[in-house]
Amino acid sequence: MEQLQVKLGEKAQITTVMQEVFATEVGAVYQCNKRNRLVVDFANAQIVLKVDAFLRLKKAVDSIDLRDMAVNTQRCSDYELLTVCGCEKLYVLTLPEIYSFKELLGGAKFALELNSMLHECLHTQVA
Template identity: 60%
Template structure:
């Protein structure tokens, strides 16, 4: 069970879900498709890589019934995602937005810290 009383900082939100940062537990919370997953940053990055490696164009153009969905699971993630093409597109956008915001926050922190020193 995820402790929702913990202070969460919103990283990125889209229509598909949201990504939060929990400083207390040093974790990323992914809220997607009505489910919440608590991930270490390494597992978050592995999940993003796994989703990015799926060829959405090939999936969309394939007539095979098995191409209607994909299964995504990574080490360190408590969920196995069985996603359709629209869900994969939404998750891909959510993870990309969150990754961008994490990188931006890191760069801002470095710049501010460099000026203070």
């Protein structure tokens, strides 16, 4: 477990203990069971998301065509603007950043699904 300071709302800044779900060299995703939220730490910003907003963010990142960005010679293809409903952050990402973000979000989703399956199996056997 890691202690992480996050801003939940505009009025209060609290420090709470969060479980690291998945981390790479460029970021990490933490889970707050107390508030049922995920904290995505990427691109020098921490955002607090509900699980459904996290899944929408992952879907939006996955929908970006990296190959098309790489082969397109127009200057506007050098960056991608990314935001989703439920996420207050507007990301302006380059091709390598998008690749890293895809890796981070994909790993976090896999870890969450694996944890859920293990929890379900353990509780099924106990009952």
